Amino acid sequence: MPEPRRRRAFNVERDLTRRRDETFGSGWDEVTSSIEPLSNVTVGVEEITITLDVPFVDQKQVRVQIHGKDVLEVYAKTKRTVRFDDLGIKHRSGEFTCYRALVNLPGPVDGARATHRLKRGILEIRLPKLR
DSSP states (O other), X not given: OXXXXXXXXXXXXHHHHHHHHHHHOOOEETTTTEEOOOEEEEEOSSEEEEEEEOTTEEEEEEEEEEETTTEEEEEEEEEEEEEGGGGTOOSOOOXXXXXXXXXXXXXXXXXXXXXXXXXXXXXXXXXXXXX
8 A cells, every 4th residue: 555645755855855954064173162164176187176164273283194094084183173253144042162173085095105285274185196
């Protein structure tokens, strides 16, 4: 016996809401006081370059790890607690103490030869591709 039409419409609405939240989520985790930074992935012939916007971070507080061959995790602790108001965000209140990002890489990389540098709040990570 088929489900009533009303039930199916509810399932579609729930699925769309879940997908919207996954795609357009705030990136802010109140429990861990972390936020997902803005990022950009550039694919070159020999390497993949990821840039992340991480203001108020000290170079010594950055941790970059590669899980498997195609997932990058970045954790960077801020020098102080940052309020959204400090960044000019007026429509939301809150604060965070670290940045955390999981980036799915477009291909396998050599994690042993990965390099990163922080300059003026921009973290640049260079990951050589596996051949």
